[in-house]
Amino acid sequence: MASNWSGCLGEGLSTRLVWGGWRPGEDRTAGSIVPPVFVSAIYSYPIGDKSLEPRAGDLKYSRENNPTVMLLEEALACIESGEWALAYNSGMSSIASILLAYTGRESRITVARLVYGTTRSLAAGLWRRIGFDLRIAGPPWEDLLEEAEASDLVIVETMANPTLRIPPLLDLARTCRKSGCRLVVDNTFASPILFKPLEHGAWLSVESMTKYMAGHNDVTAGLVAGRGDDVYRKLWDWRRAIGGNLQPLDAYLVMRGLKTLRLRVEASSKNAMELASWLEEHPNVSKVYYPGLPSHPDHEEARRLLHGSYGGVVSFEIRSGDPIRFLEKLRVIAPAPSLGGAESLATLPYYSSHRSLPEDEKASLGITPRLVRLSVGLEDVEDLKRDLDNALRNI
Numbered sequence: 579m580a581s582n583w584s585g586c587l588g589e590g591l592s593t594r595l596v597w598g599g600w601r602p603g604e605d606r607t608a609g610s611i612v613p614p615v616f617v618s619a620i621y622s623y624p625i626g627d628k629s630l631e632p633r634a635g636d637l638k639y640s641r642e643n644n645p646t647v648m649l650l651e652e653a654l655a656c657i658e659s660g661e662w663a664l665a666y667n668s669g670m671s672s673i674a675s676i677l678l679a680y681t682g683r684e685s686r687i688t689v690a691r692l693v694y695g696t697t698r699s700l701a702a703g704l705w706r707r708i709g710f711d712l713r714i715a716g717p718p719w720e721d722l723l724e725e726a727e728a729s730d731l732v733i734v735e736t737m738a739n740p741t742l743r744i745p746p747l748l749d750l751a752r753t754c755r756k757s758g759c760r761l762v763v764d765n766t767f768a769s770p771i772l773f774k775p776l777e778h779g780a781w782l783s784v785e786s787m788t789k790y791m792a793g794h795n796d797v798t799a800g801l802v803a804g805r806g807d808d809v810y811r812k813l814w815d816w817r818r819a820i821g822g823n824l825q826p827l828d829a830y831l832v833m834r835g836l837k838t839l840r841l842r843v844e845a846s847s848k849n850a851m852e853l854a855s856w857l858e859e860h861p862n863v864s865k866v867y868y869p870g871l872p873s874h875p876d877h878e879e880a881r882r883l884l885h886g887s888y889g890g891v892v893s894f895e896i897r898s899g900d901p902i903r904f905l906e907k908l909r910v911i912a913p914a915p916s917l918g919g920a921e922s923l924a925t926l927p928y929y930s931s932h933r934s935l936p937e938d939e940k941a942s943l944g945i946t947p948r949l950v951r952l953s954v955g956l957e958d959v960e961d962l963k964r965d966l967d968n969a970l971r972n973i
């Protein structure tokens with residue numbers, strides 16, 4: 579963080595999202611209402627009294643720090659209730675930095691069974707190279723709690739892809755507080771609008787900002803937020819070494835997306851809730867996974883943890899017909915593998931995000947070839963219903 583950071587602007591989350599710490603008076607050239615984008619790769623750095631050894635707050639070279647990115651990071655720290663935040667050029671880049679910084683030969687790492695497929699493959703790839711003790715556990719969530727107790731680092735998602743399972747995050751945080759494990763929560767599906775991991779005992783909060791945070795399907799970005807100077811310094815050093823810093827134009831796009839984050843998450847959650855209830859009644863749908871529905875296995879946990887909305891992702895199983903034809907029949911909803919943007923997207927996790935899992939594991943997690951993951955956007959919900967109904971009836 580910049581050493582001259584003056585703290586969070588405003589007490590409320592909406593104020594922090596809209597202004598992101600930027601005040602027009604800070605731009606002495608024009609009084610710009612939105613922050614400038616500093617594209618310079620290099621910054622004036624007379625040696626003088628400055629250290630030759632790079633320091634986390636120094637502005638010298640854009641792979642290390644960039645003024646636009648630093649402004650975003652100040653906003654993110656406030657939004658995530660952290661002492662600091664680091665922005666990365668993708669969600670995976672942020673997860674990779676944590677694993678690189680905090681795993682060694684002696685480490686014991688637990689990754690929840692139901693996380694984004696690439697997170698699991700990355701952990702497995704590092705495990706093969708470094709040889710640490712890697713455990714994959716939960717659901718059932720009791721297994722995850724048991725493994726967490728004996729682990730150094732645990733990675734979970736607030737709402738896990740693609741069946742929206744919600745781990746017992748408060749119990750996990752309690753377990754880790756007692757045993758000393760470091761709890762990393764990937765909060766991508768919830769965003770800070772629905773849940774703030776650092777307020778509930780997580781050691782680090784991670785987001786793929788490609789999704790809700792930026793929100794317009796036009797940027798890839800990631801963040802890590804946390805507390806404590808030593809953790810910040812260690813992660814900053816790794817980010818600098820592997821070149822994972824976010825680009826300034828992308829930082830600007832994320833800041834622009836943040837201004838409407840609350841409105842977008844609330845609107846897509848409302849659409850998703852309506853679609854989930856509607857899909858439960860549809861004759862060609864055999865199962866719906868949405869944490870807002872009483873039929874979801876973690877509905878009670880969702881009611882306890884999330885701030886009154888249940889997110890914009892709904893998964894469902896097609897009763898009969900060809901699921902690939904279903905994707906082809908959609909006209910409003912696009913068949914594409916992401917989530918959290920203004921546009922509704924649908925994907926088949928069996929063939930995309932979870933294709934590398936063994937067959938028996940996919941089956942036990944409910945990831946069948948008929949499972950559709952729908953990221954509900956901001957369109958008119960009646961158009962989305964018409965589109966889904968037409969596709970479901972004509973396959």
Ligand SMILES: Cc1ncc(COP(=O)(O)O)c(C=O)c1O
Pocket residue numbers: 668669670671694735739764766767785786787788798799800916
């Ligand atoms: C939960 C979750 N975490 C992390 C990632 C990786 O983010 P990115 O694509 O920005 O690298 C994704 C991507 O889909 C995701 O769904």
